[in-house]
Amino acid sequence: MKQLNKISKQTVAFLFLTYLGSMQAFSQSKPTWKSPTSDELMLWFVGGMTLLVSVLVLFTAMYVLYAVQYMILDKQGKAKTESVWGSMWKSLDKGLTNAIPLEREKDILLDHNYDGIRELDNHMPPWWVYGFYFTIVFAVFYMLIYHVWGTFPLQANEYEEEEKQAQIEIAAYQKTMANSVDETNVKQVKDKASLAQAKSLYDTNCKSCHGVAGEGGMGPNLTDAYWLHGGDVKSIFKTIKYGVQAKGMVPWEKKFSSGDIQSLASYILSMQGTNPPNAKAPQGDKAKK
């Protein structure tokens, strides 16, 4: 069984590499593969597409050249004479289709006649026949690989694998970042860059509920001294990070990095006492100074 498994893995690798070509890079299912980043994906994709398009363009160009050649010769009344392109086209045509040449067409004309439509008894193009066989072999192996041998994971396991891999990568990344921020050690920041960055986040994400200038709307006023869930930087950080589901405050921890949340909390504190117009009535408890 182990031997079989190994063989199947090799076969699969071969199948995928030859058949999928550049699409390989999209795979998210190889536990042995490091999951590629989106930049790599993009690169592979663009590469693959470029290849595909260039092959198509090449074919078209060849055909156009042939057609132009033919037309010129046709104009000179020499279309029947063999040109380089003509003979190349013919051998390509023959190789691809295994067709009986037009001149000998009568030999394979069937006696069918449907409203004047006749039928030839040409061979099926060999590449088509073998391509068909190949897809059948592919199908058999595909089913075996996923559902009998279990070489590649099914989607639930694939997802777990993806999560595990991501956690490792995130942990490794965070090791390189000194002192990541959380609700226990967050501090109010006052540098202009952070606050400007926070303002742009606020404008795209918070404004619709808390108002352009923090005056409140669907959500509470952020400029007065009253707070529903605490008005110190740590409490605000926590409220943004985990949300208050019952009151419609969205948890943002999956949308903003902890650094962003720190800046946002600081930005919100910077709005204190700004008295914007149309301010919503105070809610909650007055913050202790």
Place this chain on the structure above:
Amino acid sequence: MKIEKFEYDNSTVRLFLIASIIFGVVGMLVGLIAAIQLFYPAMNLGIPFTSFGRIRPLHTNAIIFAFVGNAMFAGVYYSTQRLLKARMWSDTLSAIHFWGWQLIILAAAISLPLGYSSGHEYAELEWPIDIAITLVWVAFTLNLMGTIFVRREKHMYVAIWFYIATVVTVAVLHIVNSMQLPFSWFKSYYVYAGVQDALVQWWYGHNAVAFFLTTPFLGMMYYYLPKMANRPVYSYKLSIVHFWSLIFIYIWAGPHHLLYTSLPDWAQSLGVVFSIMLIAPSWGGMINGLLTLRGAWDRVREDAILKFMVVAVTAYGMATFEGPMLSLKNVNAIAHFSDWIIAHVHIGGLGWNGFMIFALAYWLVPRMWQTKLYSQKLANTHFWLGTLGIIVYALPLYVAALVQGLMWKQFKPDGILQYTDFLSTTSQILPMHMLRAVGGTLYLVGVFVMIYNLMKTASSGKFLPNEAAEAPALEKAHTSSGGWHHVLEAKPMLFTILATIAILIGGLIELVPTFLIKSNIPTIASVKPYSPLELEGRDIYIREGCVNCHSQMIRPFRSEVERYGEYSKAGEFVYDHPFLWGSKRTGPDLHRVGSKYGDDWHYNHMLDPNSIATGSIMPAYPWLYQYDWDKNLIGAKINAMRTLGVPYPAGYEKQALADMEKQASKIVENLAKSTPSIKANKDREIIALIAYLQRLGTDIKAKDEN
């Protein structure tokens, strides 16, 4: 041998052809409006009947069933008579078929903007129209089979094989996919739920493409292309092999629309492998078409009709290669739910179906009106406008799909999504959507050029309603010679039975186990039926066509779990009649939108999405704040759902209304508490919709917290 004299019926062909072109223009105009709405929401006009969710089904139905359907009937009626050397079996059936079909289209054109939708894509029409479709289809089938039985040509040509496969399979697909339990004159619930409903729908949806948009057109290609090019068909053997393999394999491939969903893995894999195996049978048709032109390529340069045919067949080849590629899981992970799929179907629709219809029209009109085409030059202009239109339509959508698909999946190194705001990915692709509308406009202008050309042509000739023909009577003696298949071609009954078996196998193997084997849909104890108000809200969600832009299927990818929440489980959908997984994410997935935002957020958002999310392209739904939710039908709805297996207690239909009032009052209370400026009325539809939205996906959230 006695020579019999008879007449071909051109009148019915003319009627179908004219209907096709008129509805084609209507369908494309509606499509253009929908395309503009996707970057200019004001085009929704702020009224229910023209909002995107309602006119997108109008566009797809008009194009598939009115434009392509009528053209198919025209092409089939014309060619069948000549291939079988017989007039259509019954003029009465021809008339029933034509007028019945137009009535169905009329009913669709009225009922879809009114919001009568079953919720199944490409099968949105409600149950009375479904029954009408069945009856008219039976008339068509009888007419076709009758003609085959009174034929004067002993053997059936390959075109006829494809027509037989078409009538049989469309009947099977339509009937199985229309199994609905009516609870009122115009509304019903599907008998299937969740995963099973999804499988049935995409088995239907995929094979509607196969047997409504593909096989009849392949049949037509086999008649018209050799006629137009005056060349023999390239390979009889290839016809046989690709016909049988195509109809046998196609039917299995439906699950490729449901990759990475809650459909069981084995069914998904069958969808993948049969899609891959479908490449060769599909290409068999393209090859036989293109190689039939061997020796006639010099004429392709001059003849607009042949140009249309070449591009049509090539577009078919492109789309049938792209389809299997999209069925590979890793490609599908990026492309699904994106504009790629829209581009893909339009390569098929605009290229394959549209261009072949145009070629047919240019070829048929001069013949039936006994004249010459008014202008080859205009036909060539149409060809270039159309081709340019397809390119300008499709390319921007491929770019949009790649950009958005990759943005959805992009993470920052700290494990947070790069584009957390869904809208930021939408804004990126709006320029592409504008270009797409330009492409569509070019294509439509081409159609107008054609109409002018054809009208000029018709007016220069005289229509021949009945075309005299003669042929020897069919000898009854069984003296078939040739290969076994040639013998089979003289036995229409046996042929039809074999074709039916071929198309039934795949469907049965995929559908039956999914319905019967419990382990395919693991149950979840915490999943409970919808409350009556939520059910009412769900019906409003279906009526407004929310499913056209919002999926309810979180796939098991880290990027989707981060963005939307825990991935969707099969057991969560067991009470969803119909399923609402969707196939396109113009907006974000909604499966776990429940309790994500406050009630007031939804209240304000549905009234004016732009006020909550600046730049949102979602239309506003002001009428939900004017109309009351239905208080009369809820008993019937509860009863219908109970019949379908949803465990509402006995007698609950009497209790339901009181429960609805209670839940509605609570939502209104909640709204007033959180945002005092909101003066909501508990009877308005928006309240029911909020109840439904807040319920979505929360059943297993509750479980997690306990």
